[in-house]
Amino acid sequence: MKITREEIEYIGHLSRLELSPEEVEMYTLQVGRILEYMEKLKTLNTEGVVSTSHAMPIKATIRDDGVSPSFTIEESLSNAPDRFGAFFRVPPIIEVDE
Template sequence: MKISSSEVEYVAHLARLEISEQEKEKFTFQLNDILLYIGKLNELNTQGVEPMSHAIAVTNAFREDRVADSIGTEKSLANAPDARGEFFRVPKVID
């Protein structure tokens, strides 16, 4: 196995996902399959190859520092599951 069920549990916790025991088992197998498949890449010899994070060799894509209109509070809040006045409302979180 490429991944243990406790690792799946840990990742689920980091992502704030609640999963059942059944799901944990299912995801462990699924993730294992994915990792095995991706693992094929390890068969390639990549010695001397620079790591890359983009498929195309574009660099320095910039924007000028000029203000454009924002969309406004009303539109910003339009998709919010919960809002109050001009704010998004969320369950209380204090750390």
């Protein structure tokens, strides 16, 4: 098998996904099969081949450093699940001892 249950659980954690035991089971099997299929790339000699990350060789474009309109605070926050004034509100990130 290309991937173990433990690895799927760990990757789930890295991906910030909570997987049920059934999901772990299913993905271990399916991802394993897909990775096995990907093994065929190993049969190809790619020594010295430059990697492509973008299909079209375009130079990074740099715009003029000018002022232009952007979203207002209200627009930016319009879909916020929770807000406080002009901020997105989230659960505490740093615990403070009281």
